[in-house]
Amino acid sequence: xxxxxxxxAWLRERIGEPSEMIETNAPTVAALVTELxxxxxxxxxxxxxxxxxxxxxDQTLVDFDAPLDGVREVAFFPPMTGG
Amino acid sequence: xxxxxQQADFDLAAELAQLGGSDGTAGAxxxxxxxxxxxxxxxALELEHYPAMTTAALEQIEQAARKRWGLVDVRIIHxxxxxxxxxxxxxxxxxxxxxxxxxxxxDYIMDYLKSRAPFWKKEHSTQGTAWxxxxxxxxxxxxxxxx
Numbered sequence: 329x330x331x332x333x334x335x336x337a338w339l340r341e342r343i344g345e346p347s348e349m350i351e352t353n354a355p356t357v358a359a360l361v362t363e364l365x366x367x368x369x370x371x372x373x374x375x376x377x378x379x380x381x382x383x384x385x386d387q388t389l390v391d392f393d394a395p396l397d398g399v400r401e402v403a404f405f406p407p408m409t410g411g
Numbered sequence: 412x413x414x415x416x417q418q419a420d421f422d423l424a425a426e427l428a429q430l431g432g433s434d435g436t437a438g439a440x441x442x443x444x445x446x447x448x449x450x451x452x453x454x455a456l457e458l459e460h461y462p463a464m465t466t467a468a469l470e471q472i473e474q475a476a477r478k479r480w481g482l483v484d485v486r487i488i489h490x491x492x493x494x495x496x497x498x499x500x501x502x503x504x505x506x507x508x509x510x511x512x513x514x515x516x517x518d519y520i521m522d523y524l525k526s527r528a529p530f531w532k533k534e535h536s537t538q539g540t541a542w543x544x545x546x547x548x549x550x551x552x553x554x555x556x557x558x
Contacts, residue, residue, distance in 0.1 A: 336459055337531035338542050387464035389527075403461060407545030410489065410528035411445055411501060411521055 329353070331396065336405035339381065342374040357383050357402065358392040382407055413485050414469040416460065418492040423502055431484030432506030439513040442504040443521055449496050452537040456500070458491040461529035472523040476505070480512040487520065489528065522552040
């Protein structure tokens, strides 16, 4: 499947782009993260501390074990600092 | 629309004038405005957000507050982009039949905006730039409302 993967804040800076289309068969967010980390060092570094990363699928906050079946967009970002 | 995500500044007085409740249904209006504070040589904040998610996330917070406290009206404005020292970052205004509901609802909305609205702040100071880390207390603040 084809996923739009988007990054915000320091994840965007470390990975070096705001979004990218990724072809993957990863069944879950966690599996996608494992795939990305194996790609290149910049991904490996960006995802080295998952306690500092939050994820949303199709704009809804989820846990890393969330399934990717039917998902169009996955967003990775640090804990939010609004207000 | 009671939720606005914008780069432009806002006029609190004009927003309060538009807040529903002055027809006799509300007995209390509370507003909160967040400003860029000049800690440790900070001269500006840069706010990034997730456009596809931001408005929906704010509306979800608004709806939850409306339901829980029976609010008459709510207005939330959150800015993004570069904001200089002293600039307004965001505002929340609520009207309710009674004072306590209005105070609590505004407090609740602020707690949720802090850690459930997809914004990220970057500080620009004389030392350079740094992303603001979320605080552990932010999650404790949310836990207050789960009872």
